[in-house]
Amino acid sequence: MVDFPKFVSIHEEGPREGFQIEKNLIPTARKIELIEALSLSGLKSIKIASFVHPKIVPGMADSEEVVAGIMLQPGVAYHGMWFNERGLERAISTGRLDLKAGITLCASEVFLRRNKNRTQDEDIATHHKLLEMYQRHGIEVGGIAVSSAFGCNFQGDVELSYVLDLLQRALDIAAEHDVTIKNMALYDTMAWATPYQIKRAVGAVQEKYPEFELSLHLHDTRGMGIANAYAALEMGVSKFDACIGGLGGCPFAGHTGASGNVCTEDLAFLCDEIGIETGIDLEAILACARLAEDIVGHPLPGSVMKGGSLRGLRDRIKSAA
Amino acid sequence: MVDFPKFVSIHEEGPREGFQIEKNLIPTARKIELIEALSLSGLKSIKIASFVHPKIVPGMADSEEVVAGIMLQPGVAYHGMWFNERGLERAISTGRLDLKAGITLCASEVFLRRNKNRTQDEDIATHHKLLEMYQRHGIEVGGIAVSSAFGCNFQGDVELSYVLDLLQRALDIAAEHDVTIKNMALYDTMAWATPYQIKRAVGAVQEKYPEFELSLHLHDTRGMGIANAYAALEMGVSKFDACIGGLGGCPFAGHTGASGNVCTEDLAFLCDEIGIETGIDLEAILACARLAEDIVGHPLPGSVMKGGSLRGLRDRIKSAA
Numbered sequence: 001m002v003d004f005p006k007f008v009s010i011h012e013e014g015p016r017e018g019f020q021i022e023k024n025l026i027p028t029a030r031k032i033e034l035i036e037a038l039s040l041s042g043l044k045s046i047k048i049a050s051f052v053h054p055k056i057v058p059g060m061a062d063s064e065e066v067v068a069g070i071m072l073q074p075g076v077a078y079h080g081m082w083f084n085e086r087g088l089e090r091a092i093s094t095g096r097l098d099l100k101a102g103i104t105l106c107a108s109e110v111f112l113r114r115n116k117n118r119t120q121d122e123d124i125a126t127h128h129k130l131l132e133m134y135q136r137h138g139i140e141v142g143g144i145a146v147s148s149a150f151g152c153n154f155q156g157d158v159e160l161s162y163v164l165d166l167l168q169r170a171l172d173i174a175a176e177h178d179v180t181i182k183n184m185a186l187y188d189t190m191a192w193a194t195p196y197q198i199k200r201a202v203g204a205v206q207e208k209y210p211e212f213e214l215s216l217h218l219h220d221t222r223g224m225g226i227a228n229a230y231a232a233l234e235m236g237v238s239k240f241d242a243c244i245g246g247l248g249g250c251p252f253a254g255h256t257g258a259s260g261n262v263c264t265e266d267l268a269f270l271c272d273e274i275g276i277e278t279g280i281d282l283e284a285i286l287a288c289a290r291l292a293e294d295i296v297g298h299p300l301p302g303s304v305m306k307g308g309s310l311r312g313l314r315d316r317i318k319s320a321a
Numbered sequence: 322m323v324d325f326p327k328f329v330s331i332h333e334e335g336p337r338e339g340f341q342i343e344k345n346l347i348p349t350a351r352k353i354e355l356i357e358a359l360s361l362s363g364l365k366s367i368k369i370a371s372f373v374h375p376k377i378v379p380g381m382a383d384s385e386e387v388v389a390g391i392m393l394q395p396g397v398a399y400h401g402m403w404f405n406e407r408g409l410e411r412a413i414s415t416g417r418l419d420l421k422a423g424i425t426l427c428a429s430e431v432f433l434r435r436n437k438n439r440t441q442d443e444d445i446a447t448h449h450k451l452l453e454m455y456q457r458h459g460i461e462v463g464g465i466a467v468s469s470a471f472g473c474n475f476q477g478d479v480e481l482s483y484v485l486d487l488l489q490r491a492l493d494i495a496a497e498h499d500v501t502i503k504n505m506a507l508y509d510t511m512a513w514a515t516p517y518q519i520k521r522a523v524g525a526v527q528e529k530y531p532e533f534e535l536s537l538h539l540h541d542t543r544g545m546g547i548a549n550a551y552a553a554l555e556m557g558v559s560k561f562d563a564c565i566g567g568l569g570g571c572p573f574a575g576h577t578g579a580s581g582n583v584c585t586e587d588l589a590f591l592c593d594e595i596g597i598e599t600g601i602d603l604e605a606i607l608a609c610a611r612l613a614e615d616i617v618g619h620p621l622p623g624s625v626m627k628g629g630s631l632r633g634l635r636d637r638i639k640s641a642a
Contacts, residue, residue, distance in 0.1 A: 002520075004517075151631065153634055154638070155638065156638045156639075192631060194591055194594040194595060195548075195551045195591075196323070196325075196595045197594070199323075220624065221624065221627075222625050222628040222629075222630075223547055223584065223587040223623070223625060224547060224591065224624075226547070226548045227516075227551045227591070229548075230516045230548045230551070230552070231551070266543070266544040266545075269543065269544075270515055270516075270548070273515040273517075273518070274515060274517045299620075302544070303541065303544030303545075304544060306542075307512060307543040307544070309543075310472065313474055313477070314477050314478070317475070317476065317477045
């Protein structure tokens with residue numbers, strides 16, 4: 001009935017998706033400070049930079065400096081992101097990043113039309129071009145994903161059958177370029193998922209594609225992040241994106257206190273209490289969350305950094321006895 | 322596998338457990354304003370006052386005025402709490418409250434010793450005296466509960482077998498006084514529960530006592546509140562305590578931003594999205610949460626009031642189309 005994974009991998013998105021949304025520019029040195037602390041917490045995969053145009057995302061203009069400035073830890077993969085060839089070339093030229101590409105299709109045609117002025121077919125055509133670009137640069141393409149997979153603030157609910165269809169279309173794109181896909185991901189981009197829906201979607205993907213590893217990218221904008229992660233854990237999902245402190249507050253909510261991505265340390269705490277290994281040192285990751293809060297200069301939504309870990313409490317109770 | 326209840330009853334604790342912890346005194350008129358708004362949201366059970374000594378809890382000194390001041394709604398039960406005969410007499414003399422008593426045993430003997438300077442046996446003896454008092458005053462005793470049922474900040478983990486044992490001891494107390502018990506409750510007083518533990522505990526209680534209705538009192542101090550509620554919903558639990566806006570911030574955390582009780586409107590949202598009836602008007606309860614935030618004058622942890630309900634979004638998308 002309950003099929004918990006033995007080990008859960010958390011991919012940290014805080015220094016990229018988290019910091020990107022902050023109103024105040026974060027000094028390069030403080031970004032480096034957080035990334036280095038995260039690198040020593042047991043996390044094995046961290047997205048640390050975004051090579052987008054500095055006019056569009058001024059907060060990411062120092063991406064090269066950030067990447068150059070960190071002390072790399074062995075066994076930790078540092079990732080970056082980009083949207084075009086110029087960005088990819090910038091990421092490559094750092095010489096320090098683990099560059100893996102993916103094919104992400106969007107389950108909301110309304111959002112595609114509004115934000116990219118593209119139909120689904122037009123968007124798919126651009127993915128063929130991106131794959132040619134990756135192959136030109138020798139970049140590995142390992143995963144496919146569907147974004148807005150649970151619903152969209154502009155379109156509304158998304159049919160699960162359409163999500164499955166898009167996963168197949170992404171696999172077809174990969175196949176046309178002789179690319180082998182190992183990982184599938186569902187992104188709850190706009191926080192529409194609830195745990196029951198997670199179970200339905202994960203179950204359907206696992207049934208149709210049992211040979212692929214499935215990962216989830218969850219948001220906590222409506223307070224369902226940890227409940228959704230728990231539902232996925234019960235289904236055996238073992239890979240999650242997360243943001244330290246719950247960074248990444250929702251831009252739609254217009255409220256800095258609104259929760260963003262599912263919170264790294266709260267997810268690590270949940271796994272720890274269930275007995276699922278994450279490789280993460282809980283007290284170290286809680287210290288990272290408090291550091292992130294100090295860096296952004298406002299409260300972050302993470303709970304365990306305020307409530308305290310039970311592991312820590314148990315130790316204190318034991319030593320006081 | 323999943324055994325969702327058709328209907329979930331939420332008992333609102335915000336005006337009592339929530340307001341009690343606030344540092345600033347809340348004007349009586351504003352308490353009444355919130356209680357009246359809650360009464361019109363579809364909630365059918367609200368705890369609105371606490372008849373404790375005003376020197377101990379100054380914020381509850383106006384309990385009589387609050388109870389006298391509200392416009393009662395038909396079909397809504399208004400509750401109060403007390404710790405001794407003087408408090409009970411004050412509650413009775415309002416003439417407007419639904420007075421139901423319960424037998425609550427504490428699963429942490431360390432906490433009992435620290436806070437009440439009693440052993441478990443001594444505490445049980447006081448419950449016999451309380452039952453005599455209830456019978457003297459004609460107060461119905463309908464439920465039994467175990468507090469700190471999932472762990473304690475002073476004792477550590479609590480054995481499930483001990484919780485089951487305490488439920489039996491509470492039933493025995495009731496039986497000695499010819500009292501019929503209908504409801505059992507588990508209180509996660511100090512937010513030690515995680516969803517897997519909830520399932521284990523709920524399953525064990527349901528197996529041993531299938532004839533009783535089970536309710537849960539959950540805290541969100543470590544971010545597990547909604548995940549715990551979801552786990553309980555999957556087990557068929559249909560009664561929950563909750564606080565509007567997530568009021569009731571944890572006193573142990575020493576942080577006003579720390580989450581308190583599980584949040585009424587986020588729980589109502591979760592039920593609504595799964596398709597479980599609560600009788601609550603989602604937009605009305607979200608308005609109550611924003612009102613509660615306005616009254617306490619600082620951000621509350623509730624998420625859906627910031628992120629917005631999906632029901633509301635769907636309606637806006639439909640009317641724009």
